[in-house]
Amino acid sequence: MKLHRLAMNDGQSIPQLGFGLWEVPAEQTARVVREGLAAGYRLIDGAAIYGNEKGLGEGLRETDVPRDRIFVTTKVWNDRQGRTEARRAVEESLERIGLDRIDLILIHWPCPHRDLYHDTWKTLIELRDEGRVTSIGVSNFHEAQLQRIIGETGVVPVLNQIELHPRLQQADLRAFHKAHGIITQSWTPLGQGRSFDAAPVRQAAARTGKSPAQIILRWHLQIGCSVIPRSTRAAGLAENIDLFDFALTDDEMAGIASLDAGERTGPDPMRFN
Numbered sequence: 107m108k109l110h111r112l113a114m115n116d117g118q119s120i121p122q123l124g125f126g127l128w129e130v131p132a133e134q135t136a137r138v139v140r141e142g143l144a145a146g147y148r149l150i151d152g153a154a155i156y157g158n159e160k161g162l163g164e165g166l167r168e169t170d171v172p173r174d175r176i177f178v179t180t181k182v183w184n185d186r187q188g189r190t191e192a193r194r195a196v197e198e199s200l201e202r203i204g205l206d207r208i209d210l211i212l213i214h215w216p217c218p219h220r221d222l223y224h225d226t227w228k229t230l231i232e233l234r235d236e237g238r239v240t241s242i243g244v245s246n247f248h249e250a251q252l253q254r255i256i257g258e259t260g261v262v263p264v265l266n267q268i269e270l271h272p273r274l275q276q277a278d279l280r281a282f283h284k285a286h287g288i289i290t291q292s293w294t295p296l297g298q299g300r301s302f303d304a305a306p307v308r309q310a311a312a313r314t315g316k317s318p319a320q321i322i323l324r325w326h327l328q329i330g331c332s333v334i335p336r337s338t339r340a341a342g343l344a345e346n347i348d349l350f351d352f353a354l355t356d357d358e359m360a361g362i363a364s365l366d367a368g369e370r371t372g373p374d375p376m377r378f379n
C-alpha cells in the first residue's frame with residue numbers, strides 16, 4: 107500500500123497518515139514501531155517528553171523498512187526552549203533516537219508566558235540550515251504566535267500539530283493554516299472516543315461496515331489533515347490504517363461537522379506553560 111503524501115511548503119512531503127507514540131511505554135516502543143511499519147505506516151510521531159525516543163530508535167534499527175522511506179518527527183519540550191537549550195535538546199533527541207538527521211522537529215507548545223518560542227524558532231531555522239533537521243514546524247500554536255514567528259523570521263512552519271477531533275474542529279485555525287501553506291496535523295484524533303456513539307458516526311459506520319474510529323480517521327483525511335492516531339495493539343494499528351477502501355459522502359461529512367462543540371480533551375495552549 108502506498109500512502110498519500112502531503113506537499114510541505116519547504117519542498118518536502120509528509121505521509122498524510124502516521125501513528126503517534128504518546129503514552130506508549132518505553133519498553134514497548136520498539137515493538138510498536140516495528141508493528142506500525144509492518145502494517146504500512148511510514149510516519150512516526152515522537153517527542154522527547156514521551157520518554158521513548160530510545161525505543162523509537164531501536165524500532166527503526168530492527169525494521170526491514172529502509173530509513174529513507176520513514177518520516178520521523180520529534181519535539182522540543184517546554185523546559186528546553188530558548189536559543190541554546192533548544193539546540194541542546196535537539197542534539198540529545200538525535201542521540202537518543204540514534205539518527206544523524208531528523209525529518210521534522212516541532213516546538214511542542216508555545217508556552218506564551220515564557221515568551222521563548224520565537225527564539226526557539228530561530229534555533230530550529232539554524233539547525234535546518236545546518237542539516238541536522240530536514241523540516242521544521244510547531245505544535246499547539248495559535249494564529250498570533252504563528253504570525254509572530256513568521257513576521258520575525260520570514261520562515262513559515264511546515265505544519266502545526268493541534269488537538270483536533272469531531273468535538274474540536276478548529277475551523278478558523280485550519281483556514282489560517284490553509285491561507286499560509288501550513289499543514290494541519292491532528293493530535294488525539296479519536297477524541298477519547300467521545301464521538302464514537304454520535305449518530306452521524308454510527309450511521310456512517312453502519313453503511314460502510316467500518317468502525318467508529320475508522321470513520322473518524324477517514325473524516326480527518328477528507329478534511330485534508332495529516333493524522334497520527336496511536337495504538338499499542340497490532341490490531342489497532344492495522345485497523346487505523348485500513349481507511350482507503352471507502353469514502354464518506356458529503357452528507358456524512360456534514361453530519362460529522364455538526365458535532366463540533368469546541369471541547370478540548372487537553373490543555374488550552376494559551377495557558378499551558
Ligand SMILES: NC(=O)c1ccc[n+]([C@@H]2O[C@H](COP(=O)([O-])OP(=O)(O)OC[C@H]3O[C@@H](n4cnc5c(N)ncnc54)[C@H](OP(=O)(O)O)[C@@H]3O)[C@@H](O)[C@H]2O)c1
Binds near residue numbers: 319337
Ligand atoms: N503535540 C501535542 O501536544 C500532542 C498531544 C497529544 C498527542 N499528540 C500526538 O498525537 C498522537 C495521537 O493522540 P493520542 O495518543 O492522544 O490519542 P488517539 O490516537 O486519539 O487515541 C489513542 C487511544 O485510543 C485507543 N484506540 C486506538 N485505536 C483505536 C481504535 N481503532 N478503536 C478504539 N480505540 C482505539 C488507544 O488504545 P489502544 O492503545 O488500546 O489501541 C488509545 O487509548 C499521540 O500519540 C502523539 O503522538 C501530540
